[in-house]
Amino acid sequence: xxxxxxxxxxxxAAKNAGVQNLQVREQNNVLYIDGQAATGSVKDQLWNVYxxxxxxxxxxxxxxxxxxxxxxxGTKATVTTEKSNLNxxxxxxxxxxxxxxxxxxxxxxxxxxxxxxxxxxxxxSGEEGYAYAEYLSPQ
Amino acid sequence: xxxxxxxYSLAVLLAGxxxxxxxxxxxxxxxSNTTTTTLDTLTTTTAPVExxxxxxxxxxxxxxxxxxxxxxxxxxxxxxxxSGEIARADWMRLKPxxxxxxxxxVNNQLTIK
Numbered sequence: 001x002x003x004x005x006x007x008x009x010x011x012x013a014a015k016n017a018g019v020q021n022l023q024v025r026e027q028n029n030v031l032y033i034d035g036q037a038a039t040g041s042v043k044d045q046l047w048n049v050y051x052x053x054x055x056x057x058x059x060x061x062x063x064x065x066x067x068x069x070x071x072x073x074g075t076k077a078t079v080t081t082e083k084s085n086l087n088x089x090x091x092x093x094x095x096x097x098x099x100x101x102x103x104x105x106x107x108x109x110x111x112x113x114x115x116x117x118x119x120x121x122x123x124x125s126g127e128e129g130y131a132y133a134e135y136l137s138p139q
Numbered sequence: 140x141x142x143x144x145x146x147y148s149l150a151v152l153l154a155g156x157x158x159x160x161x162x163x164x165x166x167x168x169x170x171s172n173t174t175t176t177t178l179d180t181l182t183t184t185t186a187p188v189e190x191x192x193x194x195x196x197x198x199x200x201x202x203x204x205x206x207x208x209x210x211x212x213x214x215x216x217x218x219x220x221x222s223g224e225i226a227r228a229d230w231m232r233l234k235p236x237x238x239x240x241x242x243x244x245v246n247n248q249l250t251i252k
Binding site: 025027028030032043051056057058064067081093094095116117132134 | 187234235239246251
């Protein structure tokens with residue numbers, strides 16, 4: 001219960017932001033907060049609240065898994081890497097061979113979701129392969 | 140003899156009933172071996188937290204940390220241990236990626252620049 005008190009502002013922020021399927025569980029001295037946010041900005045806001053309670057996430061007593069289900073098969077996404085190219089791979093994993101690259105700020109077509117981390121995509125030059133979802137922002 | 144048989148049958152029936160009742164409220168995807176704390180607020184649930192196995196975690200952590208070359212990450216018993224150096228803005232990007240892999244916890248031993 002102590003952790004629920006420590007992170008009350010975070011849980012309240014999640015409730016107020018309308019996070020769906022919100023689950024708050026305290027287990028073995030870790031607080032697990034799960035749910036689905038409507039937009040990436042809601043997720044960012046919650047991470048900012050978390051960081052304000054536990055700067056740099058030093059305590060390691062929260063696992064915050066707020067998913068943003070904002071990608072849809074058949075639509076397009078922008079490659080939002082920091083500045084580098086995004087590797088397009090033969091399979092979903094960084095141990096898989098690179099079959100192509102998409103440039104920073106290029107557009108790719110989302111073909112199908114493999115899991116929370118990986119999407120099958122098609123680049124503008126027609127290469128198909130798997131890309132890390134973190135660096136794909138829906139248009 | 141008959142009484143013993145009846146008692147035994149009753150015990151079996153009761154045990155069966157209890158098993159069914161105890162399974163009823165659990166979600167199909169949860170690991171029934173995990174224990175959890177029951178809390179009485181609106182948003183809490185009795186379903187245990189699912190923690191990924193070490194192998195899928197290692198793969199996920201390798202994928203997530205690939206673009207942060209100063210970071211060393213290991214996985215032990217569901218816990219992700221990160222050390223090395225990272226820029227604060229990068230850590231703000233990386234920690235959500237690690238939490239999304241369903242670890243038991245993330246131990247931050249990073250030097251944040």
